[in-house]
Amino acid sequence: MADPKDIYEQRESVEDLERQLTEIKKLSPGDESEREIALLQARIDRVKREVYSKLTPWQKVQLARHPKRPYTLDYIQDIFTDFIELHGDRRFADDHAVVCGMANFHGQPVMVLGQQKGRDTKQKIFRNFGQPKPEGYRKALRVMKIAEKFGRPIFCFVDVQGAYPGIDAEERGQAEAIAHNLREMSRLRVPIVVTITGEGGSGGALAIAVGDVVNMLEYSVYSVISPEGCASIMWRDAAHAETAASALRLTADDLKELGLIDTIIPEPEGGAHNNPKQMSESLDKQLQKDLEMLKRVPVDQLTDRRYEKFRRMGQFFEDASAHSAQSS
């Protein structure tokens, strides 16, 4: 069982090697040290490649959950201007696990929204660890309807462990809230660009992810259930999470291969948290490209196109009548 810390330990070893390299470079030049430098450099490159481009699904889960990973408000601040937050679902409360608001995107008014996790303990509690309750989904849909009314595009940023398993969330009908969002988002008459930035955790993620375009950051994950949840059900032991992470096929590459997402946005070496500015720049470029493309699609075609996009998902079955005996 690989420890989640493995990836950080491997990075430690890269840093170790780099320190050694600096030390050697400080020594007097000579054939001997030059050869050593070349060898060491090659080894550093190899280790880096191994660590960052051959990450296991479980390691990607760890990166997606990295405590320093940029969150929705970081992207809003970097990519958009004039953000005005809009609060409340007009039904029950303002859910702090979801942030929504009007903003400016390269000169155009747009609606932005997403789940928001907290950094320190106080913020984490305030944001309910980024897990929305029904009022969060309802707030999100409320602002999306405002965007539709005024013909403004919508950008959604998804980063959620999963829907909140609590008595209050059930009492107020989180299943209904998610279902309602799925149906309504599918027929909103404005462009919707969705990006999975961290954890795309089941229904809690999908509730704001029915878009014309769905992107995933390179090390984000998107799954029907958390690897821990899957492990405790299928293996009756949460310790099998690493195995479950592979079995669930939850990485950006997997989702792309299965035809469930559109674009994988590359992350800076070592993950988005290693260079948040660079991450925001790449994300910004992709969002501009997506919006330019969607703005050319007439509104009536837009909703048909969105329907067809999801309608095609999961053509993974066979018509057994074609080649097997009738069972009854």
Next chain:
Amino acid sequence: MAWFKKEKTPIVSVEQKHVKTEGLWTKCASCKQIIWKKDLAANLNVCPKCNFHFKVGARERLEMLFDEGAYFELDADFASNDPLHFSDTKSYRARLKEAQKATGLKDAIITGDGKLGGRPTLIQAMEYRFIGGSMGAVVGEKICRAIELCIVRRSPLIIVSVSGGARMMEGAISLMQLAKISAGLGRLDDAKVPFISVLTDPTTGGVTASFAMLGDVNIAEPGALIGFAGPRVIEQTIRQKLPAGFQRSEFLLDHGMLDAIVHRKELRPFLIQSLNFMQAA
């Protein structure tokens, strides 16, 4: 060691005995009374003593609802091709084969095309014995095809849910079925074609968080467990015992999530009357 000659012992006797006792009687899970299976069947699998609603298989359900119990089955042979090559303690393919053998169905839902109160109607019923009634690509596809057919024919759709939610063994593909079906129901709604959702014990996870909660009218059988997160997961998270009756039909009705709780005996007349309201005959 043998006290008797083995060949004299009828080979099937033990099994037969088992079948005989198990076959004639059953114990009600609610009132613990012993009930004749014949009485139970005659009473639509509802306990004659305490009204506890036993689970009903998908075929039985359709027979119970359609006029004269008659229907044509559509898309009967759609089966999963295991897109993820998923394997946990057992392979998904093996689980599928087992479920297919046990139920005689290819997946966890069947589509019936027939008449309800004389009105052409599609009714889909889920099968809990098929991997917990879980929803993967086949369930998603069959529901979408039913929706599309209902739009063309302008005939109502009824789905009777019994499900643990999305099917883990199809990963994100099963998650996307929630969006796919909900988008389809958006079109059915735009077309003003009736959709009634009937929730039965249990309906949880992604099924509740998609079509089961999107009926023009959502109704449930008495005492059904209905929710998104399962009670065990909630209990583990909040580390306290859940209140009695939590996530049962009566609790959902109280919290405004259901239009009505309908006794199995009243289900057919309820559906017919509702459809009469929604659509001219």
